[in-house]
Amino acid sequence: MGEKIVFNHKELDLSVNRLCWQLIENHSDFSDTVLIGLQPRGFRLAQKIHLKLKELTSISDISLGSLDITFFRDDFRRREEPIAPNQTDINFLVEGKNVIFIDDVLYTGRSIRAGMDAINSFGRPKQIELLVLIDRRFSRELPIEPKYVGKTVDAIDTEKVVVEWNQGLDHKGRVSLIRE
Amino acid sequence: MTSLSVNHLVGIKELSKEDIALIFQTADNFKSVINRPIKKVPSLRDITIANLFFENSTRTRLSFELAEKRLSADIVNFSAASSSVKKGETLIDTVNNILAMKVDMVVMRHPNPGAAKFLSEHVDSKIVNAGDGAHEHPTQALLDSYSIREKLGAVEGKKVVIVGDITHSRVALSNIFCLQKQGAEVMVCGPATLIPKYIHELGVKVEHDLRKALEWCDVANMLRIQLERMDVNYFPSLREYTMLYGLDKKFLNSLSKKIVVMHPGPINRGIEITSDVADSDQSIILDQVENGVAVRMAVIYLLAQKIKREA
Numbered sequence: 001m002g003e004k005i006v007f008n009h010k011e012l013d014l015s016v017n018r019l020c021w022q023l024i025e026n027h028s029d030f031s032d033t034v035l036i037g038l039q040p041r042g043f044r045l046a047q048k049i050h051l052k053l054k055e056l057t058s059i060s061d062i063s064l065g066s067l068d069i070t071f072f073r074d075d076f077r078r079r080e081e082p083i084a085p086n087q088t089d090i091n092f093l094v095e096g097k098n099v100i101f102i103d104d105v106l107y108t109g110r111s112i113r114a115g116m117d118a119i120n121s122f123g124r125p126k127q128i129e130l131l132v133l134i135d136r137r138f139s140r141e142l143p144i145e146p147k148y149v150g151k152t153v154d155a156i157d158t159e160k161v162v163v164e165w166n167q168g169l170d171h172k173g174r175v176s177l178i179r180e
Numbered sequence: 181m182t183s184l185s186v187n188h189l190v191g192i193k194e195l196s197k198e199d200i201a202l203i204f205q206t207a208d209n210f211k212s213v214i215n216r217p218i219k220k221v222p223s224l225r226d227i228t229i230a231n232l233f234f235e236n237s238t239r240t241r242l243s244f245e246l247a248e249k250r251l252s253a254d255i256v257n258f259s260a261a262s263s264s265v266k267k268g269e270t271l272i273d274t275v276n277n278i279l280a281m282k283v284d285m286v287v288m289r290h291p292n293p294g295a296a297k298f299l300s301e302h303v304d305s306k307i308v309n310a311g312d313g314a315h316e317h318p319t320q321a322l323l324d325s326y327s328i329r330e331k332l333g334a335v336e337g338k339k340v341v342i343v344g345d346i347t348h349s350r351v352a353l354s355n356i357f358c359l360q361k362q363g364a365e366v367m368v369c370g371p372a373t374l375i376p377k378y379i380h381e382l383g384v385k386v387e388h389d390l391r392k393a394l395e396w397c398d399v400a401n402m403l404r405i406q407l408e409r410m411d412v413n414y415f416p417s418l419r420e421y422t423m424l425y426g427l428d429k430k431f432l433n434s435l436s437k438k439i440v441v442m443h444p445g446p447i448n449r450g451i452e453i454t455s456d457v458a459d460s461d462q463s464i465i466l467d468q469v470e471n472g473v474a475v476r477m478a479v480i481y482l483l484a485q486k487i488k489r490e491a
Contacts, residue, residue, distance in 0.1 A: 071213065071221035071251075071481075082182045082485045085209040093217070121218040 039086035042103035065090035095123030109144035191316035206478035247476035321354035336363035344403035
């Protein structure tokens with residue numbers, strides 16, 4: 001089993017920072033924009049970005065929601081182990097809004113497709129953009145591309161991208177590529 | 181745990197505590213789904229479900245139908261009154277004929293106890309028991325417990341009294357199993373003629389005085405008197421039953437604590453409970469109905485996970 005570091009904790013912070021500035025550039029005051037983190041891991045990143053955006057813009061009421069896509073997946077009854085659903089928490093309507101989907105790793109694109117289906121239960125967004133921390137290019141199975149990317153990696157199917165966040169002083173966040 | 185230990189929902193007796201917890205967690209997700217502007221998910225779009233009702237039902241059938249539709253399953257409905265059962269066809273033949281039309285799951289209500297278990301052993305399909313005679317009504321017990329959990333935070337450690345016609349009630353038996361598996365204490369209360377002789381062997385308390393029972397409990401589940409199942413007179417008159425076992429607002433207010441009142445429906449207003457009790461803030465009867473759809477969605481979703489795919 002080999003391991004390769006994609007981002008150390010400093011690069012991870014820088015990258016999240018840069019993504020936030022890109023969002024600010026395109027969405028200025030976030031009055032018509034909502035952030036949606038895809039459960040479970042995308043929501044973690046969305047929370048970080050939400051916090052950072054508030055810090056950078058001093059806007060306190062940027063909308064943030066979490067979206068679970070389990071019931072919209074296209075692999076129901078096709079997996080060995082069923083997936084346990086997570087909580088969806090969207091307490092606002094997305095009708096007419098600019099929705100930013102946030103996920104940690106973009107792989108086949110199937111989760112994002114399910115997310116696009118799932119978000120329609122909360123209204124018809126004006127547009128949906130996609131932000132990912134890691135884009136595994138060459139692995140896409142659907143015509144889905146991100147607008148904001150932390151880093152693009154080339155990885156083969158037997159490799160796995162693992163995103164870890166800061167957990168106290170002893171465990172610093174990082175992104176690594178693990179070969180199984 | 182992400183999958184049920186059983187392949188069919190025949191009764192609560194076969195479920196483990198973990199199964200019940202999994203159904204409730206999944207139902208939490210579906211409850212949020214049915215409160216969205218668009219109340220539907222596409223999970224079961226390649227699944228066909230037959231609702232076979234060999235006995236009358238309004239609420240349960242509608243609740244199952246809504247649950248199935250909100251999961252995007254295709255459904256076919258069947259009621260005994262308009263079928264070949266009247267022409268002498270056996271249960272297995274009826275069901276196998278329906279399954280030959282490529283049905284993946286059967287939701288069945290039947291007047292004979294054990295019908296669902298019998299079917300699960302003889303046909304190649306997932307079976308959900310929607311009530312079999314006076315035996316079990318598992319989804320009703322699940323939604324009752326789910327509603328208690330929602331109202332009081334947990335089922336474990338709670339005291340629940342089931343009042344009324346215990347003998348003829350499949351809701352009572354399923355509720356006893358379901359509540360006990362989750363660590364609740366159960367009491368049954370009613371006239372001696374309507375309480376099975378050996379019910380204490382299930383580990384439930386027996387009480388014939390309604391006031392004592394209600395002072396003991398946190399939750400009272402008031403059952404309907406099932407006149408249609410009574411072959412002889414079990415009590416002198418409905419009026420006497422109401423006087424001894426009916427719950428009115430004055431009685432409810434005179435108790436030393438605020439208890440939760442439940443009823444599986446259909447309510448005979450003025451017999452087991454009065455209108456002002458059914459519509460009071462202590463009653464969670466309409467929550468039970470709403471939760472019924474979420475819980476049935478969870479049961480169907482979790483069983484559908486186990487249906488094998490062809491190629």
